Amino acid sequence: MSLSEAFSREPAFVPYLAAGDPSFEASLAYVEALARGGADAIELGLPFSEPIAEGPTIQEAIVRSLEAGMTPERFFEFVEALDVEVPLVCMTYYNLVYQYGDGDGPRPFVQRAAAAGIAGFVIPDLPAEEAGPLRRACDEFGLDLVFIVAPTTRGERLERMQEYVSGYVYVQARLGTTGARDEVSDHTEESLARIADWEVPKAVGFGIKTGDHAQRIVSAGADGIIVGSALVDIVAQGHAADEDTATVADRLEAKARELKEGALTGARAVQ
Template sequence: MSNKITEAFAKGKAFIPFITCGDPSLEITEQLVYAMEEAGADLIELGIPFSDPTAEGPVIQEANVRALSGGVTTDKVFDMVAKIRQKTAIPMVFMTYANVVFSYGTEHFIKKAAEVGMDGLILPDVPFEEKEEFDTVCKQYGLDLISLIAPTSHERITQIAKEANGFVYCVSSLGVTGTRTQITTDIGGMVKLVKAVKDIPCAVGFGISTPEQAKKMAAQSDGAIVGSAIVKLCAAHGENCVPYVKEYVKSMKDAVREA
């Protein structure tokens, strides 16, 4: 288990932003990482663009398309992370799809991710029952494969929690990523089920976009994860998005601190 991921939750409730690598460019993605850390982010999720991101709503799908058409490749993402690691040790995890890892070569991808300094990997399209082939290699190279639980996981939650590493990603609502006006899932209940089996941090994602929602979700868990709302800012402001994202992340971190 990555100590750095544990550390991200050690200072109180964590705020975890997500960005798509290469949207609007890899140079800006690198700047965003530093800006978000300065604004109080505790752990950063870097999305490796993929042509068919099944868990994503239109906002992140469009970001994937922009990044890919801009020539972003997995190798270029690795090079960018190596550069980031010369300047910051903030915990970072990749979020991508099984196909990206497969096509690169599972061991090759995971070994390289560990070498450039990543701390974990999230594969939303890999169900618990099929995670073994990735998890074994992740353990070999000291990377945490982050497990997701959904409102429909029910009796599988305890099974998933037992084998979870790093933190547990609690999916707040059914469907794809994107902002929601309301989150009605019993997050507290999901978190209790996890904690009854294993003392591991639980962070809530999918649908959180306002400081009020972040505070509410963090109050019932160990942290909040936000993607679409940040990716929207990148889309709206393009190359000039860094100060807007920094200000937004700061407001979200402030809200999470109050939880």
């Protein structure tokens, strides 16, 4: 299934986890639990040592994953080992994409990702201005390139991004770094209005923590919701309490159901 198909039937729930957090095996079980819980696509973080767009929750997940031995090659093995049907998006930073392979720009990384079954990328430190080489490699191998629209993105920048984006557009609900918040920002409706005429589905992320948040975001007009830190928190707590993998996986699955249910309720409210 392609990324845009994942959004085509009903509002999509797109969870994020850092691959390999806190271990390769546990992380496989966690991602599969999210799929059982109703995920329509999944963002998998490939950890980079300098994650400048992440808040503390995901920074710590990245450290746990790196300490457990995650590398780009292990990441691709991880993707190949996953037993899920939904499309997978690789979220990482440009240096890892750029360094992979033999100095041929981003192409070897994209080629390997395509072979492993990745459907697209989100690269938070790659604005449209620098994205030409990666966009071309994605076109060559049939992968999507998702861009993030920030509350501050306007005018020409939106046009440039619209030219390059495919799969879905990631609408950043508020300024700052990733992280769960109790309040959902009011920038969402404004941001969605600015890109109302874009053809790609609009998924909103940054700060979504509960089914109620999900409901509000979808009733504001989003085609999907992206949830990271609220799920990574569950992984972190399970790891800190030394709980077994199945218990943590059940909790993730339940949280996924709550969020997906919230999104569906939000969609009914719109109708």
